[in-house]
Structures are given as C-alpha cells and as structure tokens.
Amino acid sequence: MPLPVEYSEYKWRCRRGMLELDILLNSYLDKNYKTMTREQGTAFDEILDYPDQVLLDLLMGNMQSSDQSVNMIVKRIREAVTS
Amino acid sequence: MDIPRRQFDSLIIGAGGGGLRAALQLSNADASVAVVSKVFPTRSHTVAAQGGMNAALANVLPDNWHWHMFDTVKGSDYLGDQDAIEYMCRAAPKAVYELEHFGVPFSRLDNGRIYQRPFGGQSQNFGGDQAARTCAAADRTGHAILHSLYQQNIRAKTHFFDEYFAVDLLKDDEGYVLGALAFNIHNGEPVLIEAKTTLLATGGAGQIFRTTTNALINTGDGMAMALRAGVPLMDMEFFQFHPTGIAGRGMLITEGARGEGGYLVNADGERLMERYAPKAKDLASRDVVSRSIAIEVREGRGCGPNKDHVMLKLDHLGEDVIQKRLPGIRQTCITFLGIDPAEAPIPIFPTLHYTMGGIPTNRFGQVVVPVKDTPEEPVPGLYAAGECACVSVHGANRLGGNSLLDILVFGRAAANHIIDYLKENHHHRAMNDSSLESAVARMQRWDNNGSGDGETISDLRNELKTVMEEHCSVFRNDEVLGEGVTKVEQLVERFKNARISDHSDVFNTARVEALELENMMGVALATIESAYARKESRGAHSRTDYTERDDKNWMRHSLYSFEAGVDYKPVRTKPMSVDSFPPKARVY
Numbered sequence: 001m002p003l004p005v006e007y008s009e010y011k012w013r014c015r016r017g018m019l020e021l022d023i024l025l026n027s028y029l030d031k032n033y034k035t036m037t038r039e040q041g042t043a044f045d046e047i048l049d050y051p052d053q054v055l056l057d058l059l060m061g062n063m064q065s066s067d068q069s070v071n072m073i074v075k076r077i078r079e080a081v082t083s
Numbered sequence: 084m085d086i087p088r089r090q091f092d093s094l095i096i097g098a099g100g101g102g103l104r105a106a107l108q109l110s111n112a113d114a115s116v117a118v119v120s121k122v123f124p125t126r127s128h129t130v131a132a133q134g135g136m137n138a139a140l141a142n143v144l145p146d147n148w149h150w151h152m153f154d155t156v157k158g159s160d161y162l163g164d165q166d167a168i169e170y171m172c173r174a175a176p177k178a179v180y181e182l183e184h185f186g187v188p189f190s191r192l193d194n195g196r197i198y199q200r201p202f203g204g205q206s207q208n209f210g211g212d213q214a215a216r217t218c219a220a221a222d223r224t225g226h227a228i229l230h231s232l233y234q235q236n237i238r239a240k241t242h243f244f245d246e247y248f249a250v251d252l253l254k255d256d257e258g259y260v261l262g263a264l265a266f267n268i269h270n271g272e273p274v275l276i277e278a279k280t281t282l283l284a285t286g287g288a289g290q291i292f293r294t295t296t297n298a299l300i301n302t303g304d305g306m307a308m309a310l311r312a313g314v315p316l317m318d319m320e321f322f323q324f325h326p327t328g329i330a331g332r333g334m335l336i337t338e339g340a341r342g343e344g345g346y347l348v349n350a351d352g353e354r355l356m357e358r359y360a361p362k363a364k365d366l367a368s369r370d371v372v373s374r375s376i377a378i379e380v381r382e383g384r385g386c387g388p389n390k391d392h393v394m395l396k397l398d399h400l401g402e403d404v405i406q407k408r409l410p411g412i413r414q415t416c417i418t419f420l421g422i423d424p425a426e427a428p429i430p431i432f433p434t435l436h437y438t439m440g441g442i443p444t445n446r447f448g449q450v451v452v453p454v455k456d457t458p459e460e461p462v463p464g465l466y467a468a469g470e471c472a473c474v475s476v477h478g479a480n481r482l483g484g485n486s487l488l489d490i491l492v493f494g495r496a497a498a499n500h501i502i503d504y505l506k507e508n509h510h511h512r513a514m515n516d517s518s519l520e521s522a523v524a525r526m527q528r529w530d531n532n533g534s535g536d537g538e539t540i541s542d543l544r545n546e547l548k549t550v551m552e553e554h555c556s557v558f559r560n561d562e563v564l565g566e567g568v569t570k571v572e573q574l575v576e577r578f579k580n581a582r583i584s585d586h587s588d589v590f591n592t593a594r595v596e597a598l599e600l601e602n603m604m605g606v607a608l609a610t611i612e613s614a615y616a617r618k619e620s621r622g623a624h625s626r627t628d629y630t631e632r633d634d635k636n637w638m639r640h641s642l643y644s645f646e647a648g649v650d651y652k653p654v655r656t657k658p659m660s661v662d663s664f665p666p667k668a669r670v671y
C-alpha cells in the first residue's frame with residue numbers, strides 16, 4: 001500500500017522552527033523513507049501536524065501519547081538520530 | 084505569465100514574533116493585512132526562544148529602564164543607536180504586560196508577580212551588581228508568545244498566506260515599494276500581493292554558518308530581498324556566537340543554565356571564566372564568554388580526545404533544580420548526546436546564534452538608506468522589524484533576552500507608523516512591470532534550467548557554510564577574511580551554473596532551497612566583505628590583527644550594497660531624553 005504522503009511533502013513538513021526538530025525529523029525521514037510501512041507513514045504524517053513544542057516534548061520524552069503508534073514512531077525517530 | 088493579484092493595505096512577510104505583533108496592531112486598527120510565511124506561522128523560529136525577554140520590572144531585584152539602557156549600550160560595544168535603545172528599554176515593561184494580556188503565561192513568584200531570572204550582561208545601577216531582568220514562561224517563552232499572538236491575529240481576522248514563499252519585493256521607478264511576488268509551496272502557484280506598505284519580518288540568517296543554533300528556515304531571505312531592491316545591509320559583520328552550543332552539533336544550551344548556577348571548566352578542571360571576567364564570571368556578555376572558550380581551546384586547554392571543546396558543569400545543582408528549572412536542556416543532552424547533565428558535564432563550543440546586522444531602519448521601523456548627503460532617508464512603503472532588521476539596538480553584540488523584546492517593541496512601532504502612513508496614502512500605486520518581470524524571472528529560473536550538468540544546490544550550500552565557518556568565525560584576521568571573500572565570490576559565480584532536477588509544482592523543496600541559497604549567498608557576501616573591511620575588534624567582531632576597539636575611526640555603522648561595496652554611516656549617540664553614554668572600556 002502506498003504511503004499517505006509523498007516524500008516531497010514529508011520533507012517540507014519536516015522543516016520546523018527549531019533546529020532540534022529539523023535534525024530529528026530529517027534524519028528519520030532520510031534514513032527510513034524507502035522502508036516505511038503504511039502504518040509508520042500514517043503515524044509520521046500525524047505527528048507532523050503537531051505544534052513544534054508538543055512534538056519536541058514527545059521526542060524529548062517529556063510527554064507520552066495515549067496512541068501506541070505515535071509512541072512507536074517517536075521511539076524510532078529517537079533511534080534514528082543517534083544511529 | 085498571468086499571475087493572480089491580491090490587494091491589501093499592508094503586507095507583512097514573516098510570521099514570527101515581529102511579524103505577528105505588527106499584524107495584530109494593524110488588524111486591530113482595521114487595516115487589511117496579509118501575512119506571508121514560508122512555514123506555518125507557529126513554526127516560525129521565535130518558537131525556539133527558551134530563555135525569556137528582558138524588561139526592568141524590578142520584581143526580584145531593584146531595576147529601572149535606564150539601567151537596562153546602560154547595559155544594552157555597553158553590551159552593544161557602543162555601536163547601538165542610543166535613541167532606539169532608550170525607546171526599547173522604556174517600552175519593555177509595557178510590552179510584557181501586553182503579552183500577559185494576550186495570554187502568555189509568564190512564570191510567577193510566590194507573591195504572584197512575574198518571575199525574573201538573571202541573564203548575562205545585566206546590572207543594577209549602571210554596571211553594579213547582577214540584575215534579574217528576564218521574564219520567562221518556563222523554558223518555552225517563544226512558543227507561548229508565538230501561539231498567543233497567532234490566536235489574537237486569528238481573532239482580529241488577519242489574512243494568512245501560510246506556506247507561501249516570498250521571492251522578491253516589487254518597486255516602482257520613484258522608489259516606492261509596492262508589495263511582493265510569492266508562490267504557494269503546496270502547488271507552485273504564484274501570487275502577486277500588492278500593498279501600500281510592506282514590512283519585512285523574515286528573521287535571521289544563521290544558516291549561512293555550518294554550526295548554528297538556527298533552524299533550517301533561517302536563510303536571510305528578507306535581507307537578500309532588500310539587498311536586491313537596492314537597500315544596503317547594515318553591520319553584517321556582527322553575528323553573535325552563543326558561547327554554549329553543544330560541541331559539533333550546534334544546539335543551544337541556554338544562558339539560563341549559567342543563570343541557575345552552571346559554570347564552564349577546561350581540561351584541567353579549572354573554572355575558566357574566573358580568569359577572563361573576575362566579576363561577572365560565567366554571566367559575562369556572550370562575546371566575552373565565546374572568546375574565552377575559543378582561547379582555552381586554542382591554547383591547548385580544551386577537553387576531549389581532540390581538545391576541541393570545554394565542559395559546562397551542572398551536576399552540582401542537583402537533579403531537582405535541573406529538572407525543575409532546566410528540563411529542556413536535560414532532555415536535549417540525553418536525546419542528542421546520551422548524557423544526563425545531572426550526572427556528567429556537557430561538551431560545549433560557541434555556535435552561531437544571532438544576526439545583529441540587517442536591514443537598516445529607524446526607530447519607527449522605516450527602512451532607511453543613504454541618499455546623497457542624508458544617511459537615513461526612508462524608503463517609501465518599506466518597513467522592517469525583528470531579527471532581519473537593524474534598528475540598531477544590539478550594535479556589535481546582543482544581550483540575551485533583548486531580541487524577543489526587540490521584535491515585539493519594533494513590530495508594534497512599525498505598525499503604528501504604518502497606520503499613520505495609511506491615513507495619508509489611500510490608494511495603491513500602479514504596478515511596475517519591469518520589477519515584476521525580474522521577480523518572475525528569478526522564480527522561473529528553476530523551472531527552465533533544463534537538464535545537463537551543473538552544480539548541485541546541496542554541494543554549493545555546504546561549501547558556503549564551511550567557508551563562512553572557517554573564514555568568518557569567532558577569531559578573524561586580514562588573511563583569513565581576504566581568502567574567505569575570494570571563496571564566497573567564487574561560489575557566487577558557480578551558483579550561476581546551478582541546476583535542480585525536480586521541476587514539479589507540488590511541494591518542490593528543491594526550488595525553495597535554490598531560492599534560499601541565492602539569498603544566503605548575498606547575505607554571506609555582505610557579511611564577509613563587511614568583516615574584511617572593519618579593521619578593529621568590537622563586540623562579536625574580534626580580529627587577531629586589530630585587537631583593540633578603535634572609536635576614533637570605527638565607531639560607525641557599515642553598509643554593504645551590491646552596487647557600492649562597503650560604506651559607512653554615523654552611530655546615533657544621542658538618546659531621546661537622557662544623556663548619552665559615552666564609549667568606555669567594556670569590562671565585566
């Protein structure tokens with residue numbers, strides 16, 4: 001099944017107001033786009049709509065989502081930045 | 084090309100704190116306002132400001148606006164314009180109360196008043212004891228300001244062009260600015276926005292350096308648009324390096340960490356700032372701390388296998404204080420370094436943080452240019468505010484917490500001037516075809532550049548950032564800068580042969596990046612040419628071959644234009660109502 005959003009749109013939406021988010025989101029996208037499952041693509045699409053500060057809180061571990069697919073994608077993004 | 088046209092009283096390019104504050108003032112005055120932003124407004128870079136905003140409220144320690152003014156003039160290394168500085172420091176308390184009214188949840192003291200933390204360069208009584216002047220909404224002040232202003236603008240019916248990229252200003256033969264050409268990033272469709280006044284609020288240009296705290300969007304677009312419209316850029320050699328960036332990565336560790344009691348140590352475990360700034364120590368002004376770190380490293384006292392950084396110690400503060408007062412910093416270190424600052428020190432090196440120079444304005448936000456013998460003639464219809472502007476309140480060195488203040492005070496001041504301008508200028512002027520044609524050509528260049536070999540945008544961008552870092556960093560001299568000028572000029576030449584391979588219309592990031600790189604090239608040239616020309620050390624511009632400040636020859640603003648190269652104009656040393664602060668040695 002195709003991803004909900006094309007690479008170019010993901011790429012644009014990974015541009016944020018904070019360097020930390022730019023680095024986290026872009027390294028995840030660039031390392032994983034080709035192998036992303038539809039479920040991961042949908043969760044990524046969803047979190048890209050979050051406000052910067054919420055996204056930062058999630059990715060920095062200050063906050064947890066009640067949605068497990070969001071927590072999974074957060075975990076993968078954190079792994080991508082240090083791998 | 085048939086381009087859809089939209090007309091507004093006022094166009095604002097940029098939806099950070101500066102742009103949104105201006106837009107709100109204008110919408111509330113019933114002007115029709117369009118705000119164009121390349122990213123969704125609340126993703127503007129203002130969202131990243133953690134530390135806070137200065138105002139002499141005297142809630143924690145005695146304070147008044149005049150002391151704040153003294154600190155700002157001194158911090159600027161006497162290059163700031165004292166009329167603008169007086170205006171800003173007097174307006175600061177009101178700016179904070181206004182934000183409170185707009186819904187910003189400032190942190191509180193137990194007595195219910197707004198909490199204020201000490202920041203570098205703040206003093207009581209004109210250079211006496213440390214002051215506490217920075218108001219904060221926990222460590223998310225910028226986020227709170229941006230969201231509150233955005234909500235207020237929605238309520239006031241400001242029209243937003245979200246995710247539109249502004250390409251160029253449009254100007255007629257008499258020099259009036261008529262609006263701008265922009266395009267929708269979603270589908271590539273252009274729009275011509277005609278306006279009686281245009282305000283540039285496009286933020287800083289930190290991306291021209293490799294190691295920076297700035298997000299990818301800070302490419303100096305508005306500054307380059309002004310340059311192309313014939314407006315010289317002012318004081319571009321003055322870029323602030325934040326002393327405490329995470330070494331090698333750029334991310335900011337806010338001054339708040341030192342405000343709360345953190346300090347820097349070298350490889351010998353020595354508390355290095357005690358030597359360079361015996362009184363203020365780790366809270367000395369940013370340029371002083373940045374240089375001290377660079378000296379430690381240069382003289383072989385750096386930490387790590389490559390001896391290329393120093394350490395910031397926070398662990399003595401205890402986990403509770405760190406978690407309560409500096410939670411963001413803790414998480415940044417854990418996420419990007421795998422280090423918990425409650426247990427181990429953080430590797431630190433100066434990182435490029437803030438653009439002091441920019442589009443020259445007066446304290447009403449009007450863009451001013453030299454015309455014949457007048458150094459400051461307003462460009463009709465053109466305004467600038469925020470980090471892209473140079474009013475100049477920061478001079479050669481900005482104090483922490485003064486930028487959020489700057490964007491709000493001068494965003495509002497510009498809007499007030501625009502309101503008066505609109506009362507006298509009821510009609511849109513006729514569009515200028517040649518100006519429009521050249522803007523369209525700049526945009527279309529990337530659609531038409533066909534196939535064939537050429538330079539790639541990413542290679543050129545990386546090279547530019549590296550050249551700027553190697554040739555225009557914390558320490559500078561004639562040889563290094565001269566080579567840098569040549570290298571940037573070569574890159575500008577090579578850029579003419581740049582190609583992109585993606586010609587689609589939908590979310591074409593390649594085209595945006597190409598346009599941004601063109602902007603970065605112009606801004607980089609202005610920066611390194613101005614730095615090469617200034618043969619003294621002042622504030623953030625520190626030269627190893629001219630180590631002293633030279634007020635006799637150099638207490639003046641630089642102006643760089645494509646047409647005339649580097650020129651100068653006097654500093655406004657006369658404040659609005661008080662006595663001027665004459666230049667003195669800057670000791671902390």
Ligand SMILES: Cc1cc2nc3c(=O)[nH]c(=O)nc-3n(C[C@H](O)[C@H](O)[C@H](O)COP(=O)(O)OP(=O)(O)OC[C@H]3O[C@@H](n4cnc5c(N)ncnc54)[C@H](O)[C@@H]3O)c2cc1C
Binds near residue numbers: 124
């Ligand atoms: C990490 C960090 C922390 C900071 N902390 C503090 C602090 O604690 N206190 C303080 O006083 N200052 C701080 N600063 C500085 C301060 O945040 C900025 O100087 C300030 O927010 C700039 O605001 P602005 O409104 O001028 O621009 P920005 O907030 O940068 O907004 C620029 C706007 O212009 C738009 N734009 C740009 N180019 C185009 C184009 N071509 N077309 C369309 N739109 C365009 C963008 O989309 C954006 O909306 C910090 C800076 C950084 C990097």
